[in-house]
Amino acid sequence: MKLSRMADIGGVRAVLPTQVAAYRVAVRLRRNWTITRFRDYVANPKADGYRALHLINRNRGRLIEVQLRTPLQDSWANAVEAFARTIAPGLKFGAGPPELREYFIAVGESFARGDQDLPPDPALVARVDDLQKSVDTLLDRAANES
Amino acid sequence: MSPDEIKHFLVAYDPATGNTKVRSFGTDYDAAQAAYAEAERSNNDERLDIVLLGADSLETIKQTHSSYFNGKERPELKELLPR
Numbered sequence: 001m002k003l004s005r006m007a008d009i010g011g012v013r014a015v016l017p018t019q020v021a022a023y024r025v026a027v028r029l030r031r032n033w034t035i036t037r038f039r040d041y042v043a044n045p046k047a048d049g050y051r052a053l054h055l056i057n058r059n060r061g062r063l064i065e066v067q068l069r070t071p072l073q074d075s076w077a078n079a080v081e082a083f084a085r086t087i088a089p090g091l092k093f094g095a096g097p098p099e100l101r102e103y104f105i106a107v108g109e110s111f112a113r114g115d116q117d118l119p120p121d122p123a124l125v126a127r128v129d130d131l132q133k134s135v136d137t138l139l140d141r142a143a144n145e146s
Numbered sequence: 147m148s149p150d151e152i153k154h155f156l157v158a159y160d161p162a163t164g165n166t167k168v169r170s171f172g173t174d175y176d177a178a179q180a181a182y183a184e185a186e187r188s189n190n191d192e193r194l195d196i197v198l199l200g201a202d203s204l205e206t207i208k209q210t211h212s213s214y215f216n217g218k219e220r221p222e223l224k225e226l227l228p229r
Contacts, residue, residue: 013210072226074210079221081213085161085195107223114228125229132224139220 013067015074019115022068026053029066034058042073042112048101049108050077051115072111080104087142097138103131152200154178155207156185157214159195164218168204175200 016022019042029035037056045051053068069077083100106128113121154171156178171178182198189196197214201207208215 015210075212075223075226078211078213079223082216082221085159085213086164086218107227110227120228125227128227 009063009065011065011067013069013074015069015071017071019070022053022070025068026055029055029057036063042115045108045112048080049105050080051108051112052077070115072115076104076108076111087139099131099134099138103128103135106131147202151202153203154198154200155204156181157197157199157207157211158185158189159214160193161195162193164216166214166217170204 014025016025022042026038030038033055034057035055036058037054039054042051042053051069051073055066055068057064057066084096106124110120110124110128113119113124150173152175153173154175156169156171158167159165169181171181178198178200182196185194185196195214197211199207199211201210213221
């Protein structure tokens with residue numbers, strides 16, 4: 001991709017109160033805007049556990065990516081971003097410590113149940129708690145080294 | 147909110163220190179864009195993470211782009227887990 005094209009890409013991020021509300025906005029945008037691409041990362045999460053609805057809108061020759069998230073999806077993504085920026089570069093791209101990757105995948109699943117109003121899955125909760133301990137240990141070690 | 151009511155903020159985050167600097171441009175998008183271009187030019191070594199963000203308020207950005215505003219603090223998802 002040429003850099004001159006990249007300059008035409010902007011982004012919009014909206015945090016909607018519920019998953020249903022986010023889908024409702026997506027439906028409305030697809031009806032009223034020129035949406036050239038729709039990615040449903042809720043139905044098909046990314047391998048790292050990322051969930052959101054992404055739409056690309058073309059407006060006067062410019063491409064705008066619209067990201068629709070629930071509050072839990074937003075907190076999840078911002079946490080990954082924060083980790084990626086500080087202790088685990090590449091976390092967003094499938095790299096980084098395996099415990100941390102598994103932790104985010106499990107937390108993402110757990111959040112997704114919350115967003116679907118499903119009751120917590122005890123086995124999943126136990127797994128998240130276990131992974132939380134490994135992650136805390138990992139982070140304590142990283143903090144002591146720096 | 148109509149597009150010309152969007153306020154623009156230039157955010158520069160230093161991953162090494164966790165410090166964040168914000169410059170507000172109100173609704174002056176041209177000034178914000180010029181400052182953004184200049185900030186990127188002087189960020190040769192890419193030490194800083196620089197973004198130009200627009201929203202109704204800085205409070206909104208602190209939510210939607212919270213990872214730029216929590217310093218080096220460890221992100222906590224624990225309390226959010228449905229149990």
